[in-house]
Amino acid sequence: MAHHHHDHAQTAHHHDHTQIDFAEMLPLLEREADLYAPMYRQAADWLRERQPEPELIVDAGSGPGVISCLLADAFPQARVVAVDGAEPLLEAARARAERLGIADRFSTLEAELADGLGDLDYRADLLWASKSLHHVGDQRAALAGFAQALAPGGTLALLEGGLTARCLPRDIGIGRPGLQSRIDAVHEDWFTEMRATLPGSVRENEDWPGLLAAVGLRPTGSRTFLLDLPAPLSQEARAFVVATFQRRRDFLGEVLDASDLATLDRLLDPDDKESLHHRPDVYLLSAQTVHTAQRGEGAPAQ
Template identity: 40%
Template sequence: MSTDTPVSWDALVPQLVDAARQDRTWYLTVARELVGPADRLAVDVGCGAAGMSLAIARMMACGRVVAVDASPAVLAAAHDHIRSGWSDPRVRIELVCIDFPAEIDALRETLGTGVDLVWASAAIHHVGDQQAAVTALADLLAPGGRMALAEGGLPEQHLPWDVGLGEPGLEVRLHAAQDRWFARMRAELPDSRRMPYGWTEALRRAGLCPVTTRTILDEQPAPLADVARRTVLDALSRRVAWLRPTGLLSDADLSVWERLLDPADERWLGHRDDLFRLSARSVHLGVRPDPP
């Protein structure tokens, strides 16, 4: 998305690549439900490492998937990911460097015709005027076309409420700090406007009907396999490191996290058998009605 946001997408490239690989099953599950047999043109806005672009391509019989991002570094990672996992000439995946929504006209020209499916995951909330962005994307749809927003759900949980160090509720406070960071990020965006209603209402205000929501539960109970445990530890380490300079975590909690994430410490989370992964991710879907 826009490089004017406080988020440095270039620095997040390794994380985006990891997410595209780890979420492959989730992407395929969602794409299987979204892609119709007659779909020939789809666009993935804020594509990251193109995990969903690949999943959509796998579900299409033929046509184009246009993967859009504003960061050349992110698109380079997406190119490598696509090259390693896609070779079917019947569906072409195109990478386009466009800053949405500022360059919406360039995106419309690139697409050239009405779109069957618009996908945007955790992207619109990085735009100052979220309703205007949803409406602009809805205007790209052909009659009967669908727009899917992967926004919201429940934050991923990994730890028991009491880990035995510091005050109970450590991970709850981590989520709260991230939520405060999110509010700060939104307030600092250019032309930031509040959207005091949910994503389904935003889709309706963009002229789409019907509008539905599908929430998918992702659960990996304890004890985790070694690979999944490493994934959890890496994710927690990144989040704590990211929030550390913001001042949103207390010194007491930071001290606990330092011990829990230090492999040399006897309380290292990697020694525990009660780590788990639990999240619920929502996809909001709106359909452009046929003209009267």
């Protein structure tokens, strides 16, 4: 299990295009998390108001550990455990912690979130789960496992929802206006299919505070954080946008109409002056929502 960033599909063959190889996505996952780091730091500052001095932080679905390490920096007294189902990503997380000089209070646990977090030695004071829950078929059951992994008084911070990132104006001067909205609509259908094909998939109303309450936690607030990188983009941000659109081309190309596909191919052609590589109007605007809930001091979570 890894951080879900918006564009994650394994696409070698159409029949398995909803299967995701997170280890293969390592460079893109790291690039995105690094780019979004200012937003995650804002979220960490907000969480500090709710859980000022956690002794143990668990990042459930940590991916390559970018946010795990950021949380370790934001909470310098805390121990951090990065939990993920892909060992190559945990290896990258350990290497990052070593580079940042926090390896002495950083550890990893290989586990699938669907199987719970029962192998933790201690219960978490702060459990962070960023875009990982929706890769579990039975999200309610996984949330119940998260609740059980919390210490009494502990906080669960769930990053799910928000708004899909925008990178281009509605009319980019080539092709039919509204390209990105149509790509997003096709991606929504892909996401629904991905969810439906997960083992033990259960459809849920994505009322995250409601689901947190349903597993015995007390919702304590939701807040949306903004990543706003206006044009002209840095080289790093532009490279991320190109990689994101390339992934969309790879796994949605079969269902986009011919005119949109032709426009997308122009956007990805480094030799085309209208491409993402050269356009002055490329930006990155994204809103992501964190939902928090607390485990009661007395009664156990359900």
